[in-house]
Every structure is written in structure tokens, then in C-alpha cells.
Amino acid sequence: MANMNDVAREANVSRGTVSNYLNKNKVRPEAARRIEAAISKLHYVRNATARELRTQRSNYVVFIVPTVWTPFFAELTYDIQAALQALEYKMILCISNSNYDEEKEYVDMANEQKVAGIISISYSQLNDYVDPHMPLVSIEKEPTGHFPLVSSDNYAGGRMAAEELDQRGCKRLIFIGSKHLASDAMKARQAGFTDYCQELHCNFSIYHFASGRHIQDFRNEARDLLQQLRNGADAKNIGIATSTDEYALEIFRIAEDMKMSVPEHFQLIGFDGGKISANDQPFLSSIRQPVKQIADAAVAEFNKLAENKTSVEVPRIMLPVSFYEGKTTKRIVSNQ
Amino acid sequence: MANMNDVAREANVSRGTVSNYLNKNKVRPEAARRIEAAISKLHYVRNATARELRTQRSNYVVFIVPTVWTPFFAELTYDIQAALQALEYKMILCISNSNYDEEKEYVDMANEQKVAGIISISYSQLNDYVDPHMPLVSIEKEPTGHFPLVSSDNYAGGRMAAEELDQRGCKRLIFIGSKHLASDAMKARQAGFTDYCQELHCNFSIYHFASGRHIQDFRNEARDLLQQLRNGADAKNIGIATSTDEYALEIFRIAEDMKMSVPEHFQLIGFDGGKISANDQPFLSSIRQPVKQIADAAVAEFNKLAENKTSVEVPRIMLPVSFYEGKTTKRIVSNQ
Numbered sequence: 001m002a003n004m005n006d007v008a009r010e011a012n013v014s015r016g017t018v019s020n021y022l023n024k025n026k027v028r029p030e031a032a033r034r035i036e037a038a039i040s041k042l043h044y045v046r047n048a049t050a051r052e053l054r055t056q057r058s059n060y061v062v063f064i065v066p067t068v069w070t071p072f073f074a075e076l077t078y079d080i081q082a083a084l085q086a087l088e089y090k091m092i093l094c095i096s097n098s099n100y101d102e103e104k105e106y107v108d109m110a111n112e113q114k115v116a117g118i119i120s121i122s123y124s125q126l127n128d129y130v131d132p133h134m135p136l137v138s139i140e141k142e143p144t145g146h147f148p149l150v151s152s153d154n155y156a157g158g159r160m161a162a163e164e165l166d167q168r169g170c171k172r173l174i175f176i177g178s179k180h181l182a183s184d185a186m187k188a189r190q191a192g193f194t195d196y197c198q199e200l201h202c203n204f205s206i207y208h209f210a211s212g213r214h215i216q217d218f219r220n221e222a223r224d225l226l227q228q229l230r231n232g233a234d235a236k237n238i239g240i241a242t243s244t245d246e247y248a249l250e251i252f253r254i255a256e257d258m259k260m261s262v263p264e265h266f267q268l269i270g271f272d273g274g275k276i277s278a279n280d281q282p283f284l285s286s287i288r289q290p291v292k293q294i295a296d297a298a299v300a301e302f303n304k305l306a307e308n309k310t311s312v313e314v315p316r317i318m319l320p321v322s323f324y325e326g327k328t329t330k331r332i333v334s335n336q
Numbered sequence: 337m338a339n340m341n342d343v344a345r346e347a348n349v350s351r352g353t354v355s356n357y358l359n360k361n362k363v364r365p366e367a368a369r370r371i372e373a374a375i376s377k378l379h380y381v382r383n384a385t386a387r388e389l390r391t392q393r394s395n396y397v398v399f400i401v402p403t404v405w406t407p408f409f410a411e412l413t414y415d416i417q418a419a420l421q422a423l424e425y426k427m428i429l430c431i432s433n434s435n436y437d438e439e440k441e442y443v444d445m446a447n448e449q450k451v452a453g454i455i456s457i458s459y460s461q462l463n464d465y466v467d468p469h470m471p472l473v474s475i476e477k478e479p480t481g482h483f484p485l486v487s488s489d490n491y492a493g494g495r496m497a498a499e500e501l502d503q504r505g506c507k508r509l510i511f512i513g514s515k516h517l518a519s520d521a522m523k524a525r526q527a528g529f530t531d532y533c534q535e536l537h538c539n540f541s542i543y544h545f546a547s548g549r550h551i552q553d554f555r556n557e558a559r560d561l562l563q564q565l566r567n568g569a570d571a572k573n574i575g576i577a578t579s580t581d582e583y584a585l586e587i588f589r590i591a592e593d594m595k596m597s598v599p600e601h602f603q604l605i606g607f608d609g610g611k612i613s614a615n616d617q618p619f620l621s622s623i624r625q626p627v628k629q630i631a632d633a634a635v636a637e638f639n640k641l642a643e644n645k646t647s648v649e650v651p652r653i654m655l656p657v658s659f660y661e662g663k664t665t666k667r668i669v670s671n672q
Contacts, residue, residue: 014437016435016437016438016440016441017437019441020441020444023441060428063429067414068404068410068413069411069413069414069612069613070410071407071410071612074405074406074410077404077405077429078403078404078431081404081429082431085431090428092426092429093399093413093427093429094426095414095417099352100352101350104352105352108361129361215615246613246615249612249616250615253617276405276406276407276585276610276612277405277406277407278405279551279582281589
């Protein structure tokens, strides 16, 4: 079925001009003529309106996200909004601060208001209180069996972090995760790291630091660890991988304060590969999540649910991560 | 009038628990008893519902923003959402990519759907097509006379950037802005910088670089400038202020590639003071916008409009900026 973008392309005008035409705003007569021709040629029916009539639900999609105030979540929110907009959905932005009660409140709201559905990065058990008829796609959560899941391959990412450090000459590998918020994604990252190290007989350790609101506790623990590493016998051959970019950035800053330089004193790999804007070239080496693919897949799955075009099987989409080489790891020197 | 937070405080439970109670979800009997007592004591009426009945408009607020994918806009969106939520509004997130047609489309949608109103960071002339009865608060835009404006004091910020560089011993001051998107905020920043330099007889220059989608053009121009500065007679006493943090970060990265270190080769001050997350301690010195105050003021003004509690005068709220001392400027050594 043709959508607004198709009409715009066919008429050789911008999507906004098509929208203005449909909303009876002024557009140039020549543009109006071309749009009319395109609509008639493509048998265009306004998606949003047609869908509302067909599904008896609005075009609002509730997007539940812990925050928008980190590079990863800002990018994800940006991409999900763009993907929803291309299908003429509107986004109701619900920031949960990872609070179960807030998430539940948003779900209640969604149930009451007959929204088109929910896309959620939730760390609580949605199964228990979401109406099973509500179209819902979950991002990054363990598969619940009820709702489609879209996620990065976190386990492979954990393995990749260990492997990249190993290949860069690190003789001691360290993984730093969080004491709290041990979501399945975080567990998978750690498991991948651990499995790689065990299979390849690397010398490795796992640390769980305090996190969340108690950033100062995290900083103290990280400082102690770096102190210890600096005085250790194997200093300079250490590689640190963290479960998130935020932790890696904290560790980088603490190292700077302690006059330990990265990657000379130790190499460092984050997780997420968050960019602070479209043009950003992060200095932090990281396991990058395929943000745009996650957003596109989540919205595509969501749209299938909303349009009742689903199969019996609940899809579970795992998307590959990649290593982003920033400035906190050493370059691999080719042997040739 | 008591709101949900007051009820939660009085009953000594979380806001979410009050919400669950009101939505007829299970809460502990003891909590339910305390909530009932609090509701009756405070004569609480659910804000959202009461407002919907009174204003004949929904509780959705359209937030039009160029992007959420920069630290400044991510933080602002986060804070606006929190402020709206405290008043039981929901946010429809509309990302315009600074595209006039997109903005217009969102405004049309707002008009059609009887939303509570609009909060907008728009760089186009909203006056021309917003229904004058639509509650609308504008952030960072020049005063239109029709809608309340909430803005940082950009002019004072421009002056402040020049003054901080001057006080740190810079003998040549440079301001780098954008060729395109010359919004009034950007113009005010540059005007403040210029006025300070002229009044204090500083040696200064203004550069306008390419920007926006053509980041490579910006990078080329910045590289040429740094090359020139490095070879100049007054190298090492140079101070650069930019119209946004993004430009400053680009310049920092280019300097790194050229092995020019900051603040030794030149000092650098951005504008916005964007943090990439709540715990971030940016390394970039910058003129920080009071993001939370902007969000709170915009939502407070919005709520007055939505509740028809406005005076004849259209408010214009200018909030003070501050200097954030990161690591790209030298420390001022006290003479005492």
C-alpha cells in the first residue's frame, strides 16, 4: 500500500508538502496538481486514518524508556521516533527512570486510552499486567514468550570485548559490571566475556561495582581497583571491559585524575558505542549496538502486531554488535 | 490544589502506588487505607481528569524539538518530560530536524487532536499558523509577542565566554559560529562576545563555518584555521569560543589530530554545557544553560496558559547562564 513518502516521491515534492496538502494548508498550485495526480495513480489512502478506522485504536504509540539522557538512549529514541513517523505513528514518550511503578502507570494509561500499542525497554515483568491484546514489542529484555523481542546480541558482544583485548596483547582481562540492575542484557554481556576467557585460558577477573544513584561509591571502588592495578606485577598489560559506556567513561576520567594514561597503562572497551550526536566520533573504544537496526526492527515488528499481520510464533530478533575502535585501545600491528 | 505527589507524601507511599490505587490496581491494604485518608484530607481530585473536563482538551502536550540526539536536547527533553509528568501531562515527542514542513505538520496535528497545547523549540515563524487559542510556550526563540518565551540569556553568555578567555590571559579572542541556522540565540551569543571585545579593546575575530549536514566542510575550515593559528605570531595566547558545544568538540578533536594540545596551545569554551548523562563531568569548558530551570519555567508557563491563568502581558523569561570550568581552559591563578 502506498504511503505518504511514496506520494511525495511520485509527485517530486517533500513529505511535508504532501502533508500540508492533505491538511488543506496552502501549497503551490503546481505542487497540488502533482500531488493529486500521485494520489490517484497510487490509490493512496491516508495510512493513519485508515488504520484508526480498521483497528479502532489511535495512532499513538507509547514508548517506555528508562531515560533519554544518555547517548545510547538519546540515539535510540531519535531513531524510534523517525521509524514511527515514517509509518505515521506518533510517539508518547514515557520516561520510567527504571521504576516499576512508573512503568505500570504508563501501561495503565495505554490500556485506558486505546493507543496503538507499546514499545518498551522495561526491566520489570510486563507479562503480568499488560493486556494480552495490546500490541507490544520489547527491546533488550529477556524473551517473555508473549511479546516480540528485539535485542542486540549481548552475549556475542561480551565475547567480542574479551577477544579484542586479548588480540591487543592484554595478559590480564577485567570485566566491570554493576551490582544492581542486573538485567539479562548485562548478564549476557558478562557471560560472553567469561566464556571467552575460560575457553582461551585467559587470566581474568569480574568486578561488580555499586552503580545507579550512588555514583560516588562506583568511583571509589574504581579508584581502588586502578590503584591496585598500577602497583601490580602485570601492570601495562591489562585490559578492562565494562558493561556500559558510562562505566568506561567514569573509569577513563578516574585514570586521568590518577595520571594513568589510556591505552598506555591499560586498554579500555565500553559497551553500547553511544554517540552523542550524529556526527560524533567517540574516543572510547566500545562494543557498538546497532541502534538504527534495533529501532527499525522494533517498529517493523510493532507495526505487524498493530496491523494483525503476525504469525503464531513470537519473534525474537537478535542483532549483531560490532567493535568500534576508538582511542582507548591500541592499534593491532599487522605481522605482514 | 492538591496533586498526586501531595497525596503520596501525605500517605507516605510512592507516587506510583497512588496511581495504582487510582487505576484500581492492587495495592497493599494498609497503603490503600492511607491513600484514602490522604485523598479525603486533601480534597484531592485527579488533576488530569479535572483539567480535561474543564478545558475540553486532552492531557497530551506536543513537544517540538529539533532533535533529542545531542546532550543539550537529551537533557532538556528529559527535564521537560519530568516537569510535565509532575503535572500529569503526557508528552507527544515531535522531532522536527529543524524542518519547517515537519513543524507545521505537528502543529496541524495538535490543532486537530485537541491536545492541551505545544511547547516548542522552533526556528520557524509559528505565529503564522498556530491557532491563537492554542496554549503554546516557545523556548529559545526570539519573542514573537504572541507566545510566552523562555530562554537562556544568550547575549550574557557570549559576553561571559569572552570575559573568561580574557581573564585567562588570551591575547587574541576568536568566536566560531555557523554560516547557516543563524537563529536569534546564535546571533545573541555572537553579539555578546563582540560587544565585550570591543568595549575592552580585545584583539578578536569572528568566523562563520559551514555546519549542519556538511560536517566535513566545517572540519576542513576548522583545520585551516588551526593551522594558521599554530603558525601565527601570537600562538599560545589564543582563546576560542564557539556558538555550540558540538563545534567546540569538533575543534578539540581536530586539534588532537594535529597534536595541538588544549589548553596549552589554545583555550576553548563551548556553549550549552551539555552533559551526556546526569553523572557526567564534561571535560569541555562551556557556558552552561540552566537546562532544568528552562524546562521548569516552560512547563509552568505552559500550565498557566492551559489553565487560563494568564495575565495580559506575554511573559518573556530570560534565565542566567554560568561558566562551567572543564579542562579546556587554564586555571586562574590568584594573585594573593
